[in-house]
Amino acid sequence: MATVAAPEQKQEPTVVEFDVRTDEMLVNMGPQHPSTHGVLRLVLRTDGEVISEVTPHLGYLHRCAEKIGENVTPIQFIPYTDRMDYLAGMNMNLGYSLAVEKLCGMKVPEKANVIRVLIAELNRIASHLVGMGAYGLDLGTFSPFLYAFREREMILDLFEEVCGARLTYSYITIGGVHDDLPPGWVERCREFLNYLKPRIAEYHALLTTNHIFVKRTANIGVLPKELALAYGCTGPMLRGSLDRRQGDPDWDLRKIEPYCGYETYDFNVVVPPFDDRWGWRAPEGTVLGDAWHRFMVRMLEVVESIRICEQALDRYPHAQGAHRIEPPRHLPAGEAYRETECPRGQMGFYVVGAPGKGAVPLRVRARSSSFCNLSVTNEICRGCLIADVPAIVGSIDIVMGEIDR
Amino acid sequence: MTAADIIALLEQQFGSRIQSKNLEAIDPFVVVDAADLLDVCRFLKEDSRLHFDVLNCISGVDYLELDPKKAPKAGFDPHMEVVYHLSSFRHRHRFVVKVMLPRWKDNKPGELPEVPSVTSLWPTANWHEREVYDLSGIWFTGHPQLTRILLAEDWVGHPLRKDYEYPLEYHGIRGR
Numbered sequence: 209m210a211t212v213a214a215p216e217q218k219q220e221p222t223v224v225e226f227d228v229r230t231d232e233m234l235v236n237m238g239p240q241h242p243s244t245h246g247v248l249r250l251v252l253r254t255d256g257e258v259i260s261e262v263t264p265h266l267g268y269l270h271r272c273a274e275k276i277g278e279n280v281t282p283i284q285f286i287p288y289t290d291r292m293d294y295l296a297g298m299n300m301n302l303g304y305s306l307a308v309e310k311l312c313g314m315k316v317p318e319k320a321n322v323i324r325v326l327i328a329e330l331n332r333i334a335s336h337l338v339g340m341g342a343y344g345l346d347l348g349t350f351s352p353f354l355y356a357f358r359e360r361e362m363i364l365d366l367f368e369e370v371c372g373a374r375l376t377y378s379y380i381t382i383g384g385v386h387d388d389l390p391p392g393w394v395e396r397c398r399e400f401l402n403y404l405k406p407r408i409a410e411y412h413a414l415l416t417t418n419h420i421f422v423k424r425t426a427n428i429g430v431l432p433k434e435l436a437l438a439y440g441c442t443g444p445m446l447r448g449s450l451d452r453r454q455g456d457p458d459w460d461l462r463k464i465e466p467y468c469g470y471e472t473y474d475f476n477v478v479v480p481p482f483d484d485r486w487g488w489r490a491p492e493g494t495v496l497g498d499a500w501h502r503f504m505v506r507m508l509e510v511v512e513s514i515r516i517c518e519q520a521l522d523r524y525p526h527a528q529g530a531h532r533i534e535p536p537r538h539l540p541a542g543e544a545y546r547e548t549e550c551p552r553g554q555m556g557f558y559v560v561g562a563p564g565k566g567a568v569p570l571r572v573r574a575r576s577s578s579f580c581n582l583s584v585t586n587e588i589c590r591g592c593l594i595a596d597v598p599a600i601v602g603s604i605d606i607v608m609g610e611i612d613r
Numbered sequence: 614m615t616a617a618d619i620i621a622l623l624e625q626q627f628g629s630r631i632q633s634k635n636l637e638a639i640d641p642f643v644v645v646d647a648a649d650l651l652d653v654c655r656f657l658k659e660d661s662r663l664h665f666d667v668l669n670c671i672s673g674v675d676y677l678e679l680d681p682k683k684a685p686k687a688g689f690d691p692h693m694e695v696v697y698h699l700s701s702f703r704h705r706h707r708f709v710v711k712v713m714l715p716r717w718k719d720n721k722p723g724e725l726p727e728v729p730s731v732t733s734l735w736p737t738a739n740w741h742e743r744e745v746y747d748l749s750g751i752w753f754t755g756h757p758q759l760t761r762i763l764l765a766e767d768w769v770g771h772p773l774r775k776d777y778e779y780p781l782e783y784h785g786i787r788g789r
Contacts, residue, residue, distance in 0.1 A: 440737035563688030575670035
């Protein structure tokens with residue numbers, strides 16, 4: 209904790225002031241924030257307990273992945289995308305693959321698309337489970353974290369069977385997926401989904417309807433829709449601020465700019481209010497766009513992802529084509545920008561092919577969703593108490609690996 | 614609105630201030646001069662037919678072929694590009710605006726080329742421009758606080774420049 213001395217005020221020695229003056233204080237939070245979001249340092253300018261400014265300091269996990277991307281071929285870059293958002297490696301692989309495929313004009317077979325959707329949605333579930341558990345940690349409860357990791361462990365086991373890795377998969381690759389699903393995997397995946405479905409009620413009992421949890425998250429870090437759009441917030445962060453009753457669209461790239469055949473799947477985009485489609489009424493005290501709404505969007509997205517997974521499992525046995533096609537050896541000249549809906553928001557990859565038809569791209573740019581989501585912190589933390597800062601930053605559900613790249 | 618309609622609207626509004634356009638590209642784009650960038654962006658954001666209220670991404674791209682033998686065949690002259698990816702929440706269309714810059718201002722190595730900041734239009738540009746400044750070395754005039762964001766404050770150079778030299782030492786930490 210660091211204090212900044214207030215400037216010495218020149219006073220007449222005879223004048224005695226009895227007024228109580230409050231000093232502004234700089235409080236340093238981090239760089240090791242006690243949660244799994246990564247290494248983030250916040251410098252809070254406070255007036256007593258009230259925050260007047262939050263300055264996030266980034267870059268502790270910076271590896272200049274974009275520079276690496278200019279020196280390796282697209283397939284060699286896939287493992288680096290895993291290490292961006294390490295909680296949703298599959299979704300990162302998918303985003304980069306789609307960008308390169310857009311540049312090359314490749315069309316991926318149906319079977320590869322079905323596996324991609326299935327795997328990406330499983331990873332979304334795993335990522336939201338961690339988001340839920342880590343958010344509990346931020347608020348000072350440990351047990352939801354253990355339950356979340358128990359279920360996530362099963363997803364990791366499924367992934368391990370598919371690709372041999374548990375965190376950095378490099379499974380989805382350019383032209384499809386690296387391997388076909390192993391025999392018996394579909395049944396085991398279905399078994400897991402049937403196991404997971406009743407567990408969701410437990411999480412709701414632990415957190416969503418918990419009186420203390422609601423008190424900590426309701427009306428905290430309220431993000432109006434206009435502010436969210438101005439700061440480029442996406443994903444659950446933006447959707448928690450939308451209102452279907454006001455005519456806001458279901459803002460989810462899987463619906464509005466479908467890729468991998470998402471348009472053929474039956475699922476809902478989670479946008480408040482939650483009472484008609486999901487039967488959840490927002491507790492008293494919560495307002496649209498607060499931390500509770502963001503949390504709830506993630507919880508309900510798990511339910512929707514399970515639905516997509518089940519449909520993909522039904523389709524898999526009949527899906528046509530191979531699981532992978534050979535990508536071209538050289539990148540064509542030109543540039544392509546592709547955004548995908550990752551668990552934390554819209555992750556964009558911008559790939560520029562060199563005019564000389566090289567094997568390596570001229571430029572790789574990753575538009576990070578958490579980067580934009582975090583940039584709004586100062587706006588939504590202003591005026592709140594120090595104790596609410598972890599609750600707000602936790603509700604953004606950032607992963608620093610993706611922000612710092 | 615399709616990209617062709619957007620470009621037609623822009624040409625109608627700005628005429629020859631739109632330096633060039635490319636409709637055949639995968640993501641069609643227009644190129645504007647740095648001096649016209651703010652006007653074009655304000656029109657793109659505020660015109661009700663376009664309404665680009667979301668700035669998705671700002672990227673700096675360095676076009677430079679280091680190998681002098683390959684340089685004549687590289688297919689481009691050395692220059693920098695700043696690429697703005699925009700999208701509209703209401704109309705759901707996307708568009709790309711580019712600004713071409715010399716690699717160094719007035720061809721003096723070390724002098725960063727300048728672009729006006731669009732932070733006043735899209736607050737999200739604040740951090741994106743800091744990142745582009747930090748990594749690609751482009752100076753955004755009018756930015757409220759243009760400091761490094763990902764690298765350390767005392768870092769030398771801009772790593773995404775093609776001619777960036779890797780430091781051999783940083784505060785006693787050996788590089789290479």
